[in-house]
Amino acid sequence: MFRTLPNYLKVAVCVKRVVDYTVKVRVKDNKVQTANSKMSVNPFDEIAMEEAIQLKEKKMADEVVAITIGSKKAEEVLRTAMALGCDKAMHVVVPEAAEESLESLAVARILQKLHEEIKPDIWVLGKQAVDGDFGCTAQLLAGLLDVPQGTFASKVEVTNQKITVTREVDAGRQVVELSMPCVLAADLRLNTPRFPKLPNIMKARKKPIDTKDVAAFGVDITPRLTTETVTEPAARKAGIKLKTVDEFYDKLHEAKVL
């Protein structure tokens, strides 16, 4: 309704609050201990936000909506999103007890419902969240919406209602052309995310956030995968430090690896 410039695109970007990637988590009582860990924006989502904001700066997009699904505390990632330049923020609030077991499928189904409301031309997600390492929300969303997907994207170009995406694949790169609407999943080398500026952080504090309760979506968020056990990986036994290159070679030779 408010989109007076017909060629401009609307971008929705999804952001997750995760344990900071530098934290080495501990496993205790059959659970990953996250209670007092430093939390941050999932690094791939920072890249997704940067791409969305760059599309706006290149005058390709005229509106960027940031979305998070999580407990009340997840609001802080939306403040970051707005400080970076996202225009609107939407928070789907999930009870704290259900947050940890919230699965990609439930997230994708909530986003599918939001698609009807927001009607974005492009969805940008990170390629994986560094906590669960599932890496499948973008694909699930694209599948549910039955729209094309540009996963592991390292370059995105928008021209004439088409998007050309360079994807990082096993043997190099693959270039595909997608029609819109579509779902993109940002890989590491898509861009270098900017830092929010202090005045913008202050301004972002006052911006409104559209808050919705997850119950309003009618999506069953009961996990399909129940966690039976969580353990620490087997520790490697301490190795030895060698003093000279000769010793180093001899030991490796003895171990039959050189």
Place this chain on the structure above:
Amino acid sequence: MLRATALSLGKALVVAEMVGGKVSPATLAAITAASKVGPVTVLVAGASAKSEAQVLAKVKSVQNVLAVEAAQYSHGLPEEYAPLIDAVVRANSYTHVLAGTSAFGKNVIPRAAAKQCCMPIPEVTEIKDERTFVRQTYAGNAITTVKSSDKIMYCTLRGTAFPRAEVEGGSAEVVDFAATPAVGKAKFVADQISTSDKPDLATAATVISGGRGMKNGDNFKLLEELATPLRAAVGATRAVVDAGYVPNEMQVGQTGKTVAPNFYLACGISGAIQHVAGMKDSKVIAVVNTDPEAPFFQIADYGIVEDLFKVVPELTKRVKEAAGK
């Protein structure tokens, strides 16, 4: 133990990935994993699916091969593959849909799962029983066992966690399956493949990796010189890929490739969590680093606090001498 009773037996579909007429190592690992849940059917699609099906029919423990010869599947586009997988699943009621953890598998399997509204289970490292799977989370710092309640389980299998099925000795029946209508929402434009006659990073028995300590891309020649006589693959950390020293497909780590070779030699790599996540299952780990405090030394079997520019050429010399004898 697997509950291999008639009642609980699954029916597994493996979505094959072919590379230059050969079955990809990740697919062979997926076939081994699939044989644990029940009889294995392999789906192969693309412009030359019929000849590729003959290759797959010889793979041990494959019972049936479904061949779908149609050009729209040739570049692994998930927009085309997902409806095909779904048509196959509906026709033959599989309980498991599996693929190797590769860029292809990670792209296609969740989209196919969405068609049945199932939750995918990516990067499985162990199958406990038909519904119970082990996978790593938090960059490999936690090992999680999950039980699925879905009607169909869509999984990708980590290639380094399962032995590869033998490519000879099988005699599967090949059946043609009808192609689904082309979707056309995504179009393949080009492949930008780095051609290399060197061993594949994901499957090499020896991997030599360089980190920021390599200082520039040219110095990777030092690693190549050691790698050649060892038939080793050369890997890298995110830092050096980002710096443009080497191409991205050489990245080992949480977001790059996962390797588990017999021997991993790390040169000038500090050992950040994200890198270690991609190689800590290697059998023997050796580390060369000038910094005695580098975290990598904590998981290395053999370490040396020394300049890699001194160590690597010396190792190359010694390896060549030993080979010459």
